[in-house]
Amino acid sequence: MIEGLYNKEIVCPVCSESFQVTKVKSRACKVKSRDSDFCVHYDGINPIFYDAWVCENCGYANISDKFEEIPHNEADALREKLMPKWKKHSLGGERNVDTAIEAFKLVLISHDYRKAKASEFAKACLRIAWLYRYKGDEEETRFIRHALEYYKEVYEKESFPVDKMDESTCVYMIGELSNRSGDYNEAVKWFSRLMSSEEARKKPALIEAAREQYQLVKDKLK
Numbered sequence: 001m002i003e004g005l006y007n008k009e010i011v012c013p014v015c016s017e018s019f020q021v022t023k024v025k026s027r028a029c030k031v032k033s034r035d036s037d038f039c040v041h042y043d044g045i046n047p048i049f050y051d052a053w054v055c056e057n058c059g060y061a062n063i064s065d066k067f068e069e070i071p072h073n074e075a076d077a078l079r080e081k082l083m084p085k086w087k088k089h090s091l092g093g094e095r096n097v098d099t100a101i102e103a104f105k106l107v108l109i110s111h112d113y114r115k116a117k118a119s120e121f122a123k124a125c126l127r128i129a130w131l132y133r134y135k136g137d138e139e140e141t142r143f144i145r146h147a148l149e150y151y152k153e154v155y156e157k158e159s160f161p162v163d164k165m166d167e168s169t170c171v172y173m174i175g176e177l178s179n180r181s182g183d184y185n186e187a188v189k190w191f192s193r194l195m196s197s198e199e200a201r202k203k204p205a206l207i208e209a210a211r212e213q214y215q216l217v218k219d220k221l222k
């Protein structure tokens with residue numbers, strides 16, 4: 001295995017078998033730049049490639065920090081419906097952008113069977129969009145639009161904070177993903193909402209980012 005990666009044994013909460021996941025040592029990740037939708041570009045190993053864990057025995061997949069904490073009824077649904085269809089194979093070891101996309105798409109399949117929350121779908125779709133961006137693949141836009149629909153659903157239905165994301169960040173994401181989808185009027189609406197909100201005053205860096213993006217979108221609309 002290449003320098004900076006290591007394996008860890010995990011017990012799958014769905015099938016109870018153990019398997020190896022590959023993780024990245026934090027000192028192996030060097031941030032190069034950050035996009036306006038928080039997509040990070042790295043020098044060397046990209047930790048996002050390794051953030052979707054897949055059980056090779058049953059096919060259950062989830063984002064690493066949520067993998068071990070799924071409710072019993074959802075684990076039952078996966079065992080009954082996903083496991084019989086799964087062809088055993090491992091996504092452990094070194095990954096490239098394509099194996100990372102495969103792993104995250106398996107996360108979406110597990111999300112479907114589990115009837116996961118919109119916030120979980122939003123997170124996975126956004127990461128798939130970023131992976132396509134690294135490749136320069138137009139599929140990015142399709143997943144940006146999916147993520148956008150899910151973030152709107154989060155805003156309407158879930159109570160904040162949602163998995164460390166506060167309401168202001170969600171509003172910013174809806175504005176920025178609308179911008180990236182080419183829906184500039186919608187982007188202006190959401191950025192304006194953020195800039196005029198009391199709640200957002202606690203996050204000056206986010207307001208500043210919204211102001212910058214608002215101006216860019218206004219220029220595009222001229």
Ligand SMILES: [Zn+2]
Pocket residue numbers: 012013014015016017055056057058059060
């Ligand atoms: Zn399993």
